Amino acid sequence: MSETSQQNAVVQVDHVSMVFNIANEKVQSLKEYFIKIARRELMFKEFTAVDDASFTVNRGDVFGLVGTNGSGKSTMLKIIAGVLEPSKGTCTVNGTISPLIELGAGFDPELTARENIYLNGALLGHSKKFLDEHIKDIIDFAELHDFMEMPLKNYSSGMVARIAFAIATVTEPDLLIVDEVLSVGDFLFQQKCENRINDMIERGTTVLIVSHDTSQIERLCNRALWIEKSKLKMLGDAKEVCAAYREYER
Numbered sequence: 001m002s003e004t005s006q007q008n009a010v011v012q013v014d015h016v017s018m019v020f021n022i023a024n025e026k027v028q029s030l031k032e033y034f035i036k037i038a039r040r041e042l043m044f045k046e047f048t049a050v051d052d053a054s055f056t057v058n059r060g061d062v063f064g065l066v067g068t069n070g071s072g073k074s075t076m077l078k079i080i081a082g083v084l085e086p087s088k089g090t091c092t093v094n095g096t097i098s099p100l101i102e103l104g105a106g107f108d109p110e111l112t113a114r115e116n117i118y119l120n121g122a123l124l125g126h127s128k129k130f131l132d133e134h135i136k137d138i139i140d141f142a143e144l145h146d147f148m149e150m151p152l153k154n155y156s157s158g159m160v161a162r163i164a165f166a167i168a169t170v171t172e173p174d175l176l177i178v179d180e181v182l183s184v185g186d187f188l189f190q191q192k193c194e195n196r197i198n199d200m201i202e203r204g205t206t207v208l209i210v211s212h213d214t215s216q217i218e219r220l221c222n223r224a225l226w227i228e229k230s231k232l233k234m235l236g237d238a239k240e241v242c243a244a245y246r247e248y249e250r
């Protein structure tokens with residue numbers, strides 16, 4: 001790769017593979033699990049969720065990931081976000097990241113929504129002072145003013161997604177990673193999120209987005225990657241990749 005393209009890369013994925021060890025049989029409890037491990041009775045088999053992936057996401061790209069269920073999209077995003085260490089290969093990210101990956105991750109269901117804003121905000125690296133100054137913006141964007149003192153366990157998944165999106169986008173990171181969270185929000189909230197993503201794109205944020213809604217990928221993204229059964233199947237212009245993927249799904 002040339003020096004210029006390297007400087008332009010926000011995400012550089014180089015021959016990345018992710019292999020999980022899956023137990024061959026179901027165990028009923030943690031105790032049984034440890035007993036079987038100690039007696040060497042529990043066998044594992046390897047499962048390759050991402051197989052030798054290499055690609056680059058450049059500054060200013062709005063990059064979509066598509067593929068059928070279980071093809072490895074979320075695993076790829078978790079590697080990019082630094083949540084998972086790849087079994088092979090390297091993944092480099094240049095800049096700050098706001099990951100919106102697993103709905104509810106980084107939240108405590110027993111705490112109120114307000115307390116969770118501080119907890120999740122701290123996990124994203126924000127100070128208490130910063131969160132005090134921005135909590136009104138977060139609550140305003142999520143439109144959940146009447147529910148701030150309610151424990152998060154009583155929230156619907158759409159309400160959790162509203163809070164998670166509002167916190168992740170309170171600052172403008174170099175890279176915004178959005179997994180299926182948008183799909184659980186209602187139509188109006190999805191539109192509001194898309195508008196905010198578009199504003200961030202205009203100001204230079206690079207976006208990585210997973211969605212089963214190919215029209216959403218076509219609307220938002222310039223480039224797309226289709227992952228199928230753990231392997232990269234097609235990389236290129238978002239409209240072309242979505243068209244090929246739709247054809248395959250039929």
Ligand SMILES: Nc1ncnc2c1ncn2[C@@H]1O[C@H](COP(=O)(O)OP(=O)(O)OP(=O)(O)O)[C@@H](O)[C@H]1O
Pocket residue numbers: 020021022047049067068069070071072073074075076
């Ligand atoms: N921690 C894990 N341990 C074992 N297997 C895992 C783990 N995480 C993911 N997998 C497996 O890896 C494969 C890819 O999962 P992944 O969640 O990346 O798929 P996906 O493309 O995001 O699917 P979907 O569209 O359904 O969200 C699946 O078969 C899944 O069961």
